[in-house]
Amino acid sequence: MIKTMIVFGTRPEAIKMAPLIKELQNDSNFDVRVCVTAQHRQMLDQVLEIFDIKPDYDLNIMKHNQSLYSVTADVILKFEEVLKKEKPDIVLVHGDTTTTFASALSAFYYRTKIGHVEAGLRTFNKYSPFPEEMNRKLTAALCDVHFAPTKRAKLNLLKEGIKEEDIFVTGNTVIDTLKYTVQKDYKFRxxxxxxxxxxxxxxxxxxxxxxxxxxxxxxxxxxxxxxxxxxxxxxxxxxxxxxxxxxxxxxxxxxxxxxxxxxxxxxxxxxxxxxxxxxxxxxxxxxxxxxxxxxxxxxxxxxxxxxxxxxxxxxxxxxxxxxxxxxxxxxxxxxxxxxxxxxxxHAINPYGDGFASRRIKDALLYYFGYRKEKPEEFKGSDLYV
Missing domain, CATH: 3.40.50.2000 (Glycogen Phosphorylase B;)
Structure with missing residues (x-):
């Protein structure tokens, strides 16, 4: 089995990682562990409850008026202990938060393979958005496999020297999430x-x-x-x-x-x-x-x-x-x-068709040698490069 550690810390990350967690948990080739940093405590917990995700590890780092310095340091140090105990085959991080960069750096120090979900987004202005733009660029430099949501994101990674064989265009997992949440006769909480x-x-x-x-x-x-x-x-x-x-x-x-x-x-x-x-x-x-x-x-x-x-x-x-x-x-x-x-x-959404999590799963199976053929890329963004 592929021992997979999924780590995130904020509400947006949880929303986008939830369908991927479900996809991997339903495949017997994966041994899934979930670690939350709780960079955002209350808003993160809401999502975990809705998707019935029970973390194996909760680093619980959130402090009143926390700074980027404290978040970064706490994640690096606390995630090290998780890595030592679990020794995963790969750590999956998401997007552009400080949790993303710090946990990727911690995994790199432990010489663990790292996969980046929603890789390759760029504004090319390191202060906009701040600190997210540099978080995702620094994370890309640390990662071994990159799950780009669109073709443009893939091209951004190629320009930064990432090898094409390490990039998979998957669509965005947030579109998968909508299949779980939107209901015609929904009653609001x-x-x-x-x-x-x-x-x-x-x-x-x-x-x-x-x-x-x-x-x-x-x-x-x-x-x-x-x-x-x-x-x-x-x-x-x-x-x-x-x-x-x-x-x-x-x-x-x-x-x-x-x-x-x-x-x-x-x-x-x-x-x-x-x-x-x-x-x-x-x-x-x-x-x-x-x-x-x-x-x-x-x-x-x-x-x-x-x-x-x-x-x-x-x-x-x-x-x-x-x-x-x-x-x-x-x-x-x-x-x-x-x-x-x-x-x-009525414009066409270039970000996904609801099957990004399946593509990421197939890409991981391919990356670890469980399937011979590289999975087909998401093509819905090809016109918007």
Missing amino acids: EPILNRIDYTKKVITLTAHRRENFGKPLENIFEAVANLADQFDDVLFVYPVHLNPNVRDAAERILRNHPRIILIDPVDVDDMHNLIARSYLVLTDSGGLQEEAPSLGKPVVVLRDTTERPEAVLANTVKVAGTDKHNIVDVVKRLLTDEEEYSKMA
Whole structure:
């Protein structure tokens, strides 16, 4: 059996690793171990409960007002003890968090093979997003096998000197997750979401990026308040991130508007079903740029850069940045121009077909010599290179 250690620490990582864990656990060729760092404690636990994932190891590193320094050091040291005990054949990490980089570095020090799920995303600006861009570049340099979600991501890796035989284009596992979560007759756990009139133009908002703290985040919230003032038939729903830098600004600027609903962070199935019932999505997140288009929802990105240019080329995403006037202009057009909205809502999502986890499993079987033929690549992104 291939002894596989899957490690992650945040809610977005858990959402994207959950279908892969299930896929590997259902194959007798794999002996799966799950280690969580709990870089984000509460929001991580929500996902683990929903997908019935019981970690074999919980490093429980989260501290009040934790820094990048403490997260990195704690993961490296605590994950070393797990590696010594388990001696896995391969460690699988995901994406671009500090947990990702630190656990990959710890595995490298232990001379353990490392696989990178969602490899090859780049903005080519090391401070945007911060620290994610460097986390994923440094992780790539440490890894042995790379699961790129798109062809563009594969080309990014090739340009960095990664061997082609070590790269597998799989699609993104987050599209697999939607098969588990979105339901037509879904009842929300968050009571407020059950009382919303979804015949209105509901706009889901998420904003939490570290590089947006301060004035950029205030600009985003001021733009949302402006739009809520202008449109009586629009309702904003904002699950507010727990970080005090986010919550303080949201409370100050958005709290008392009748067409803006502020709620605590919601479970992944609540979020996916909220998006499915929304008119469009405003976000500075990465994953929602992949998820929402699968549900036919246009996305306005509240960042100056995106490591997901395929979505821009496919016209499922528009990058508005953090200038409040530009955000208002972009959203206003989607609210008033039916043709423009329809083009985005019906565009093809280049990020996956719901079978990324199976492709990753097959790639691992091939990599370890359990199958002779290299698995077929996901082709849905080929037009957006």
